[in-house]
Amino acid sequence: MVRALADTHLGAGRLQLARVAYEQILAKRPLDTNALNNLAFILDRQKDPAAIDVANRAVSAAPNDPLVLDTLGWILVRLGELQEGLRHLRDAHSRAASNPEIRYRIASALYALQRPDEARRELQVAIQSQVRFEGIAEARKLLEKLEHSCSPTAASR
DSSP: OHHHHHHHHHHTTOHHHHHHHHHHHHHHOTTOHHHHHHHHHHHHHTTOTTHHHHHHHHHHHOTTOHHHHHHHHHHHHHTTOHHHHHHHHHHHHHHOTTOHHHHHHHHHHHHHTTOHHHHHHHHHHHHHTOOOOTTHHHHHHHHHHHHHHTSHHHHTO
């Protein structure tokens, strides 16, 4: 019952209520991978520094789960630990290659690492998948920015 409530709050964007519910789940089941992963996601959104520790706990509990690898990788990228984040994101992608959001996050890391050609390729595949994902608007903006900066007129400026 608490899980359903937590998931409902998370889906509706009520992060603080979802956080409390996931914390209740973890008080009883500290290795619940889903609760750890969702709590790490929430903490990251709330800019709580505990997000990285919770994400690491989730990976320790389920080291082959692409969703927890993705969460940890994305948190690391957002914290500026680009190479380490990219490593986890690539691992997540190898386990869930059809997930376009992971590709978008890989592209974001590559862009931050000043590897625009690789970033562009990842974004093109993510967007062409026709699968909607949370970061699709940001993915389209980044692809537009990359295509504009590499156009012949942009290069001659």
